[in-house]
Amino acid sequence: MNEKNLLGRVDFESNEIFIYKNDVEDEKRDRFTLAHEISHIILGHGRYLDKDSLEESDLADLDVLDNSMVAKLEFQANYLAGCLLVPEKQLVKEFLKIYSELGLVRRGIFWVYLDNQSGNKLTANNIISKLARYFNVSKSVIRIRLIGFGLLHDARIKVI
Incomplete structure (x- = not known):
């Protein structure tokens, strides 16, 4: 573990969460890190891990999951963190408001279709x-939540 890239850590024995500051001040990342570590506690991951830490590289692809147990626990914590920071009802309400303000009209089965075309x-x-901006989270968190609710179809993602 590279301590310089460490964002946060939870001690399951004491239920203490530590958020580490580095040279870059990033409130969105700090909020997500805190929600991620809280999620480990809520989900009872202390049964499987002594301590958990979140490194900057863990945030690169929040939706990528391999078959290892730790990756599954991290995926669960990332998912719950997204739910805590971007609740479904509020997301859908704000999405529909923005959609209407932009004068968009749903065509076909997708609300928003994302591919490599510049307009899309x-x-x-x-x-x-x-x-x-509204939820004070990263664009990656929003993209994953929108895809999860079927509000965004990202055709650039290859499904295996």
């Missing part, structure tokens, strides 16, 4: 950016 990228990024 611009629309998706506009919505995602507005929601990320």
Whole structure:
């Protein structure tokens, strides 16, 4: 574990959470790290881990999961952190408000379709950016939550 890249850690014995500051001040990352570590406690991951730490590299692809037990626990904590920071009802309400303000009309089965076309990228990024600011989270958290609720289809993601 590279201590320089350490974002947060939970001690399951004491239920203490430690958030580490580095050279870059990032409130969104700190909020997500705290929600992630709280999620480990809520989910009872202390039964499987002595201590958990979140490194900066763990945030790169929040939706990528391999078959290892630790990766599954991290995926669960990331998912719950997203739920805590971006509640479904509030997300859908704000999404529909922004969608209407932008004068968008749903065509077909997708609310927002994201591929490599500049117009689709611009629309998706506009919505995602507005929601990320509203919820004070990263665009990655918003993108994953929108995909999860079927509000965004990202055709750039290859399904295996």
